[in-house]
Amino acid sequence: MTAVVMAVDGSFDPVISKLITSLKEAESLSEEQDLGFLQNLLQSKELNALVNVHSKVAKINKDDRIAPLLSASMQVLAEVLELLAPRCHISPLCREIFHLLQKPHLQSLLLAHDAIAQKDFYPHLPEIPVEVDEDEETIKIVQLVKSNEPLCAGAQSAEPIVGATIKTxxxxxxxxxxxxxxxxxxxxxxxxxxxxxVIEVNNINVEGKTPGDVLSILQNSEGTITFKLVPSDGKLDQRESKVRVRAYFDYEPENDPYIPCKEAGLGFVRGDILHIVSQDDSYWWQARKEGEKTTRAGLIPSRALQERRILHERTQKETNGETKKGSCASICSTPPGSPNPSNPCRGPKTKKIMYDTAENDDFDRELIATYEEVAKLYPRPNVYRPIVLIGAPGIGRNELKRRLVARDPEKYKSPVPYTTRPMRPGEVAGREYLFVSREKMESEIANGKFIEYGEYKGQLYGTSGESVKTIVNAGCVCVLGPHYQALKSLRTAQLKPYIVHIRPPPFDKLKQTRTKARARSTFDESNSRGFTDEEFQEMIKSAERINFLYGHFCDDEIINGDLTEAFEKLVTLANKSETEPLWAPVSWVQ
Incomplete structure (x- = not known):
C-alpha cells in the first residue's frame, strides 16, 4: 500500500509521500509499533499543515514584501465598539463581541500590530552620516508647492510659511x-x-533679513517654493501625540494679542474635545478639534500659559477693585500644584462646610480650569453611572429627580439621605431621611462614611457612600441631587458620575412658567407663597455662579423653562449615559 499526504490546498506533498514510502521499505525498523507511530504522525493533518506553511514561507523571494492590510486597527476597533454599544442591550451576541473587543490582551495585540505596520519602532536608529569635507557645510534643497497655508506679518515673532514657522x-x-x-x-x-x-528662498539670499522680509518673498512667489537649508545639529522627531483634552474656556485666536500668528490659531469653545498633536512648545500647543478631518493643526495656548493668563486677570480685577475683599483668589496667586505651607489662604482640597448659606466660594475660585485630559468611557452592561443633578435652589432639580425615579422605580433609585434635624409631621423615617443624632453623624463623617455632607441652618445632611454603592451594585441607576459644592467629592473614578446642570431660562420666562404652574417658593420653609422677583433674580445669579465655578465638571445641561420638555431631555441624557461611549477624565478609564 502506498501512503500519500494531502497538502492543505489539496495538492500532494511529494516530500512526505516519499518519506512514508521509504519507511515502508526500511529494514531497520523491526518493531511494527514504531513504524505505525511514524506513519500516523506523518499522515496527520497537523504536521502536513505545518510543512505546507514552511514551504510557502521558504518560497518567498527576497523581492517580495509582506504588507499589512491596514495600520490603524485600534481605530477600527474603536469604531466597531461605538457601533456595538447601542446594541448591547438588545443582542447577546453583540454584548459578547463588545466585551471581547475590550479585552486588554486583544487590544495590546492590535497596538503591537499597528506599531509594526506604522514602523513605529523604538529605539530609533541614528541616520547614516554623510561624509563631507570638514570645511564644507552640508546643504539641503527642498521644494514645496505653495498652498493656502497661513502667512503672517510681524517683527521677530514666528511666521507660518507653508506649514512651518521661522524666527530670528x-x-x-x-x-x-x-x-x-x-x-x-x-x-x-x-x-x-x-x-x-534658512539660507535662500527662491534663490534669494536671506542673510541679514528679518522674518517679515522672508514673508514678502514668499507672498510674491508663485507655484513652487525652493528652500536652501543648513540641517540642524539635532534633528527632532515630531511624533504626533494621542492626547485628547476637554477645553474649559473659550478661545478666539483673532483676539489674542500674544499668539505668534493669528491665522495659524485654532479657535474653540468650552466643552470642545481637542486632539493635542504636539506639546513641544512650552507656551503654544498644536491641536485639532476631535472629529474634524482638517490636515493642518492649529496653535492654542498651553496649560501653563493659560493658567498664567487667568492668574493675571484675577490680579487685574483685584487692582481694579472687582474682587471682593478677603477673597483667597486675589491673595493666593500661585498656580495649582504648587502648595505653599506658609500661605494661609491655601487649604485642604475638601471643604468641610458645603451648604453654608453664605455660599463662600473663595476656595473654589482658586481652581484654575484650563484643560482636562479625557478618553472614551464605554458603558458596561448592568453597571450604570450615577446621574447627578445640580442647580440653583428652586430651579427644580429635585422635581426632575422625583419624576425620573417615578418613571421606572425598579431602574432609577435615589439613596435616602441622613440628617440630624428633627422629623417633621408627615415624614416617615427611612423614606424622606434617615434621622440620626448629631454625635453619631459626626462620628461617621470622621470615619469617611459619607461621600458628600454639609451643614444647613445648624443641621447636618449627607449621603453615605455605601447607599450609592448598593444601588449601583444592584444594577440600578443611582440618581442624586446634591448641593453643587459636593461635586468636588462626588466626581471620582470610583463613582464616574454623569453630571447635569439644571439651569433657569431668562427672567421673563422663568417668572411666567413658575407663576403659571403656581410654583411654591423654596426659600420659605412654610412653602405657602410663590416666588418673588428678587428670588427669581437670585436663582439666575446663583446659576451663573455655579456655571462659572463648576460648569466645567458637567457633562451636559438642561434649561428648565418648560418642566415637561426638561424632563424629556433628562430621560434622553439618562439613556445616553447608559448606552453611548462618552468622554470622561482619562483616570476613569485607565
Whole structure:
C-alpha cells in the first residue's frame, strides 16, 4: 500500500509521500509499533499543515514584501465598539463581541500590530552620516508647492510659511525654522525640521533679513517654493501625540494679542474635545478639534500659559477693585500644584462646610480650569453611572429627580439621605431621611462614611457612600441631587458620575412658567407663597455662579423653562449615559 499526504490546498506533498514510502521499505525498523507511530504522525493533518506553511514561507523571494492590510486597527476597533454599544442591550451576541473587543490582551495585540505596520519602532536608529569635507557645510534643497497655508506679518515673532514657522535666532541673527505645523506642507514633506537654518528662498539670499522680509518673498512667489537649508545639529522627531483634552474656556485666536500668528490659531469653545498633536512648545500647543478631518493643526495656548493668563486677570480685577475683599483668589496667586505651607489662604482640597448659606466660594475660585485630559468611557452592561443633578435652589432639580425615579422605580433609585434635624409631621423615617443624632453623624463623617455632607441652618445632611454603592451594585441607576459644592467629592473614578446642570431660562420666562404652574417658593420653609422677583433674580445669579465655578465638571445641561420638555431631555441624557461611549477624565478609564 502506498501512503500519500494531502497538502492543505489539496495538492500532494511529494516530500512526505516519499518519506512514508521509504519507511515502508526500511529494514531497520523491526518493531511494527514504531513504524505505525511514524506513519500516523506523518499522515496527520497537523504536521502536513505545518510543512505546507514552511514551504510557502521558504518560497518567498527576497523581492517580495509582506504588507499589512491596514495600520490603524485600534481605530477600527474603536469604531466597531461605538457601533456595538447601542446594541448591547438588545443582542447577546453583540454584548459578547463588545466585551471581547475590550479585552486588554486583544487590544495590546492590535497596538503591537499597528506599531509594526506604522514602523513605529523604538529605539530609533541614528541616520547614516554623510561624509563631507570638514570645511564644507552640508546643504539641503527642498521644494514645496505653495498652498493656502497661513502667512503672517510681524517683527521677530514666528511666521507660518507653508506649514512651518521661522524666527530670528537671538544669538546668531540667522533665520531658522522654529516650528513645524503638524499636517502642513512642510510636515508632509518630511524634509524640513525644527532648527534648520534658512539660507535662500527662491534663490534669494536671506542673510541679514528679518522674518517679515522672508514673508514678502514668499507672498510674491508663485507655484513652487525652493528652500536652501543648513540641517540642524539635532534633528527632532515630531511624533504626533494621542492626547485628547476637554477645553474649559473659550478661545478666539483673532483676539489674542500674544499668539505668534493669528491665522495659524485654532479657535474653540468650552466643552470642545481637542486632539493635542504636539506639546513641544512650552507656551503654544498644536491641536485639532476631535472629529474634524482638517490636515493642518492649529496653535492654542498651553496649560501653563493659560493658567498664567487667568492668574493675571484675577490680579487685574483685584487692582481694579472687582474682587471682593478677603477673597483667597486675589491673595493666593500661585498656580495649582504648587502648595505653599506658609500661605494661609491655601487649604485642604475638601471643604468641610458645603451648604453654608453664605455660599463662600473663595476656595473654589482658586481652581484654575484650563484643560482636562479625557478618553472614551464605554458603558458596561448592568453597571450604570450615577446621574447627578445640580442647580440653583428652586430651579427644580429635585422635581426632575422625583419624576425620573417615578418613571421606572425598579431602574432609577435615589439613596435616602441622613440628617440630624428633627422629623417633621408627615415624614416617615427611612423614606424622606434617615434621622440620626448629631454625635453619631459626626462620628461617621470622621470615619469617611459619607461621600458628600454639609451643614444647613445648624443641621447636618449627607449621603453615605455605601447607599450609592448598593444601588449601583444592584444594577440600578443611582440618581442624586446634591448641593453643587459636593461635586468636588462626588466626581471620582470610583463613582464616574454623569453630571447635569439644571439651569433657569431668562427672567421673563422663568417668572411666567413658575407663576403659571403656581410654583411654591423654596426659600420659605412654610412653602405657602410663590416666588418673588428678587428670588427669581437670585436663582439666575446663583446659576451663573455655579456655571462659572463648576460648569466645567458637567457633562451636559438642561434649561428648565418648560418642566415637561426638561424632563424629556433628562430621560434622553439618562439613556445616553447608559448606552453611548462618552468622554470622561482619562483616570476613569485607565
Amino acid at each position: 535666532d537671538e544669538e546668531t541673527g540667522k533665520i531658522i525654522i522654529a516650528r513645524i505645523m503638524h499636517g502642513g506642507a512642510a510636515d508632509r514633506s518630511g524634509l524640513i525640521h525644527m532648527g534648520d537654518e
